[in-house]
Amino acid sequence: MDESPDEVRILEVRVLAEGHGVLRTTRMQHRRFDGTWQTLNRETYDRGNGCALLAYDPVRGCVLLVRQFRYPAYVSGHAAPLLEVIAGLVDDNPPDVAIRKEAHEEAGLTLRAVRPVFAAYMSPGAITERLSFFVAEYEASDRTGAGGGLIGEGEDIEVVEIPADTAIAMISDGRIVDAKTIMLLQHARLSGLI
Numbered sequence: 795m796d797e798s799p800d801e802v803r804i805l806e807v808r809v810l811a812e813g814h815g816v817l818r819t820t821r822m823q824h825r826r827f828d829g830t831w832q833t834l835n836r837e838t839y840d841r842g843n844g845c846a847l848l849a850y851d852p853v854r855g856c857v858l859l860v861r862q863f864r865y866p867a868y869v870s871g872h873a874a875p876l877l878e879v880i881a882g883l884v885d886d887n888p889p890d891v892a893i894r895k896e897a898h899e900e901a902g903l904t905l906r907a908v909r910p911v912f913a914a915y916m917s918p919g920a921i922t923e924r925l926s927f928f929v930a931e932y933e934a935s936d937r938t939g940a941g942g943g944l945i946g947e948g949e950d951i952e953v954v955e956i957p958a959d960t961a962i963a964m965i966s967d968g969r970i971v972d973a974k975t976i977m978l979l980q981h982a983r984l985s986g987l988i
């Protein structure tokens with residue numbers, strides 16, 4: 795449910811840093827549940843919205859994931875490359891168009907039918923990103939390109955196919971630690987897709 799604009803009054807927005815994303819601080823008044831007004835300062839990091847997709851092969855019983863080095867995870871204690879579902883920023887595209895582009899760039903995958911499953915704010919206290927989640931069946935012959943990501947953007951991506959049962963087990967034993975990947979694998983298992 796969207797909050798009524800009457801609940802929030804923006805007083806001042808300041809850009810603290812403008813790089814790959816934009817870090818802003820906003821001074822605002824917010825009406826509390828009891829009706830009184832409170833003045834708040836809140837920082838937001840805006841990198842745009844994103845899309846993520848679990849590709850699964852029901853015949854071979856596997857899922858297709860990508861491995862890549864993630865510096866923010868590295869500085870937070872996870873040195874190994876992260877195993878993730880295909881994902882990226884939507885830029886100016888609708889999420890269903892953006893996810894097809896990402897699937898091709900990252901995994902060399904030409905997707906057929908793509909199904910939206912849910913959307914989520916992944917870190918709503920600080921990051922503005924709304925992530926749109928998808929699932930898609932694929933088969934070996936849909937891997938029409940090499941994938942690997944865009945070298946110009948510094949991407950270095952390895953494509954891996956993993957048995958679905960193994961991928962689920964890797965959540966429990968800590969080998970999969972990426973939230974969007976855990977969410978999509980658990981969704982697929984709960985829905986009987988994998």
Ligand SMILES: Nc1nc2c(ncn2[C@@H]2O[C@H](COP(=O)(O)OP(=O)(O)O[C@H]3O[C@H](CO)[C@@H](O)[C@H](O)[C@@H]3O)[C@@H](O)[C@H]2O)c(=O)[nH]1
Nearest residue numbers: 814841843844845846881882883884896925947948949974
């Ligand atoms: N120059 C520069 N390049 C960056 C920076 N951060 C990322 N990049 C490059 O920009 C690429 C963007 O690739 P995408 O596939 O579009 O995004 P992503 O990194 O996979 O992930 C983003 O989308 C996910 C889902 O939407 C998000 O979950 C994730 O947090 C992130 O925002 C990255 O792979 C990386 O090479 C940065 O600070 N500076």
Ligand SMILES: [Mg+2]
Nearest residue numbers: 880881882900
């Ligand atoms: Mg990506």
